[in-house]
Amino acid sequence: MRQTIQNLEESQIREVANAGLGRSDVLAFWFGESDEVTPDFIRQAAIESLQRGETFYAHNLGLPELRQAIASAMTAKHANHAGATPIAMERIAVTTGGVSALMLAVQALVDAGDDVVAVTPVWPNLTAQALIMGAKLRTVSLRPQTSGPDAGAWTLDLPRLLDSITPGTKLLILNAPNNPTGWTLSRNEQVAILDHCRSTGTWILADEVYENLYYAPSANACAPSFLDIAQPQDRLVVVHSFSKSYLMTGWRLGWLVMPPQMTAAMGKLVEFNTSCASVFTQRAGIVALQRRDEVTPRVVAHLKTCRDTLIPALRTLPDLQVALPLGGMYAFFQLPGHTDSLATAKRLVAEAGLGLAPGSAFAPEAAGWLRWCFASKDLGRLTQGVERLGAWLRRVEQTESPRVA
DSSP: OOHHHHTOOOOHHHHHHHHHTTOTTOEEOOSSSOSSOOOHHHHHHHHHHHHTTOOSOOOTTOOHHHHHHHHHHHHHHHSSSTTOOOOOGGGEEEESSHHHHHHHHHHHHOOTTOEEEEEESOOHHHHHHHHHTTOEEEEEEOEEOOSSTTTTOEEOOHHHHHHHOOTTEEEEEEESSOTTTOOOOOHHHHHHHHHHHHHHTOEEEEEOTTTTOBOSOOTTSSOOOGGGTOOTTSSEEEEEESTTTTTOGGGOOEEEEOOGGGHHHHHHHHHHHTSOOOHHHHHHHHHHHHTGGGTHHHHHHHHHHHHHHHHHHHTTSTTOEEOOOSBSSEEEEEOTTOOOHHHHHHHIIIIIOEEOEEGGGTOGGGTTEEEEEOOOSOHHHHHHHHHHHHHHHHHHHHHSOSOOO
C-alpha cells in the first residue's frame, strides 16, 4: 500500500462516535447531519422509480432531467448579479455525494507534487484528498477572535491568504460557510480571491454545500457564492450536495459546477470512480429541486431556531467562548483549560453522556475547541445537552485541580 495512504489519519469524529455508538444514554451531536428523516415526497419519488424498474446504469454525468433541474436552480440563485451568466446544464456533473464531488475535482486538477493551499479549520476530507493525490499541502488558518462582542468567531486574514497563493499554486481549497467554524466569505473577500487567482492561474475549489444554511439577511436566501461573480471559463469548480438543505445525507447525491471544457473529462473520471449515481436517487433529487420551496426554507428556519436556542444556553456556562455562526449547522466553542479536544470529547461521552466532535479533527490550531451539530428536531435535546456539559464542568472543577485535559 502507498505510504501516503498508510499515513492518513483516521477520523477523530468517528473515533469519538465509536466510543458511544450503541449507548442509548448518549446525546449524540457529533455527526454533521439532521436527525430529521427525508421528506416523504422525496422518498416516494425513489420508491416509484424502483417500482418502475429503474435499477440500471445511468449516464456518467447524471440524468439530463436532473442536470437541467440543477442548472435551473443554480441559475435562479446565482445569475441575477451584475456580470453573472446563466449556469448551463453542460457545466453540471451529478455525483454520488458531495464527498465524491470533492474527490473528483481534486483528481481532475492535482498532480503529485503540486502546490495546494487550503483554508483551515475545515472538514478533514478536504485536506486529505489533496494529500491522497500526492500534493504539497499548505494551510492558512482562520483566526479566532478572543475578545469583544465577536469573541469565538473565526475570521480570515485575507492579505495572508493572498500572499500564500503564488503562480506556482495549482489549487486553492475553500469551504464557506465553513464546517466547523461557521465562518462565511464576504462578497469583497470573494472578489479579491477570484481576482488574485486569475492573476496567478490558480484553480479554486469552492465547497459551498452549506450555502443555503445561511442566517444573515440575503436577497437570494443563501450565502455569497463564487458563482455570483465568476465567468463560465474561470478556473473555478464549485461543489454542492443534497445532504444538508434537503435532509438527504444518506442518499449520497451531489453535483459539480465547472467550466464547460472540463465536463466531458469529468464524465470519464466519474466512470472510473463510481460509474454513475443510481437512477432512483436521482429521481428523488429531481423532486427535491422541484419542490425545494417546501423543504429548504423550513429546514433553514428550524436550524436558525436551533442555533438561537443552543448558543445563548452555551454562553451561560462560565468561561465558555462561542460565537453566533453566520452559516452552517454547528456551534464551535472553546473550553478554557481543556486543550486536548479529542481527550475531552472522549471524556464527555464516557462521563457526561454527551457526544461532540473534537476540534483537532479539523486542524491542529483547533485542538482546544469542540463542534456541536445543532440540527436537532427536538430543541429539548439541545438544552439537555448543555445541562450535561455544565454539570460535567462543575464536577471536573470540584474534583480536579486546574488541569490540561
